[in-house]
Amino acid sequence: MKIGVLAMQGAYREHLKILSSLGVDTIDVRYEEDIDDIDGLIIPGGESTTMGKLIKALGLFDKLKTRIEDNMPVWGTCAGMILLAKNIVNEDYNHLAVMDINVVRNAYGRQLGSFETKAPVKDIGEDIDMVFIRAPYIESVGKNVEVLSTVDGNIVAAQEENMLVTSFHPELTDDFRLHKYFINIVAKSINDINCIVAL
Ligand SMILES: NC(=O)CC[C@H](N)C(=O)O
Numbered sequence: 471m472k473i474g475v476l477a478m479q480g481a482y483r484e485h486l487k488i489l490s491s492l493g494v495d496t497i498d499v500r501y502e503e504d505i506d507d508i509d510g511l512i513i514p515g516g517e518s519t520t521m522g523k524l525i526k527a528l529g530l531f532d533k534l535k536t537r538i539e540d541n542m543p544v545w546g547t548c549a550g551m552i553l554l555a556k557n558i559v560n561e562d563y564n565h566l567a568v569m570d571i572n573v574v575r576n577a578y579g580r581q582l583g584s585f586e587t588k589a590p591v592k593d594i595g596e597d598i599d600m601v602f603i604r605a606p607y608i609e610s611v612g613k614n615v616e617v618l619s620t621v622d623g624n625i626v627a628a629q630e631e632n633m634l635v636t637s638f639h640p641e642l643t644d645d646f647r648l649h650k651y652f653i654n655i656v657a658k659s660i661n662d663i664n665c666i667v668a669l
Contacts, residue, residue, distance in 0.1 A: 471494065471495065471509050471656060471657060471660060472494075472496070472497060472509055473489055473509065473510045473656060474497045474510070474512070475489070475498055475511070475514060476512065476513045477498035478516075478524040478528070480514045480515050480517065481515045481516060481547075482514045482516075484641035484642060485547075485641045485649075488649050489649065492646060492650065492653060494653060494665075500528070501528070502530050505533045505537055509542070509660050510542060510543040510545075510655070511537075511543070512544075512547070513544065513545070513547070513549075514547055514548075514549070515549045518550075518552035518565065518575070521549055525565075525566075534566060535567075535568060538554075538633065539568060543632045543633075543659050544568075544632065545633075545635070546634070546635045547636050547638070547640065548606065548636070548639055549606075551573060551635035551636065552565065552575055553566050554566055554567075554568055554569040554571075555573040556569060556572075556612075558573050558574075558575055559574045559609055560574055568633065570614060570615050571630075572608065572610045573608055574606055574607055574608075577606050577624070577637075578604070579604075583604050584601075584602060584603045586600065586602070587600050587602075591619040592616075592618045593651070594647050594651050598645060598648065599645040600637075600640075600643075602639075605626075605637040607621075607624040608625035609624075609625075611630075612630070614630050615628050616628060619636075625637075626638060632659065634651075634655065647669050650668070653665065653667055654667060
């Protein structure tokens with residue numbers, strides 16, 4: 471099993487480090503051909519407009535979209551969530567537009583919207599560490615999307631089949647349960663039960 475982390479910009483090193491510490495083979499995805507080589511992909515936090523431009527300029531956009539639509543597991547954290555959303559409520563554009571969620575960008579305010587909390591995430595834990603940095607949240611979801619977590623009434627984690635999104639940054643905490651949860655999604659998608667990890 472090999473999991474890629476989109477390494478254009480943003481907090482990709484932290485994800486790579488955690489995956490490696492959990493015994494997973496990783497690859498930093500920078501070129502179109504890197505996408506052929508992976509069983510799952512993390513799109514990290516960072517700056518969604520910059521990342522969106524880079525995946526187009528560097529020629530990754532089409533293959534990324536196709537592989538996700540063909541059920542490759544993908545997990546978008548923060549800016550990664552914005553990249554996956556079909557609709558960004560407060561912008562007039564979208565990016566990969568694969569997941570049926572309506573996302574509010576910079577939903578907590580541009581500069582002061584950074585905070586930490588602990589909250590339950592369905593099937594994962596009751597006290598997940600959550601770091602929010604100029605984060606988006608999900609205003610509403612389509613009928614096939616399962617809400618996994620809300621904080622103050624706003625949706626901050628959700629899943630639609632092979633697609634997982636979180637508003638917050640698990641890679642900036644010592645709590646690796648979301649990473650393990652994603653590893654298990656990838657393990658199941660390639661039918662490799664040996665790769666399943668305990669949360
Ligand atoms: N921490 C983050 O990924 C912030 C996301 C950023 N505010 C954006 O809109 O792209």
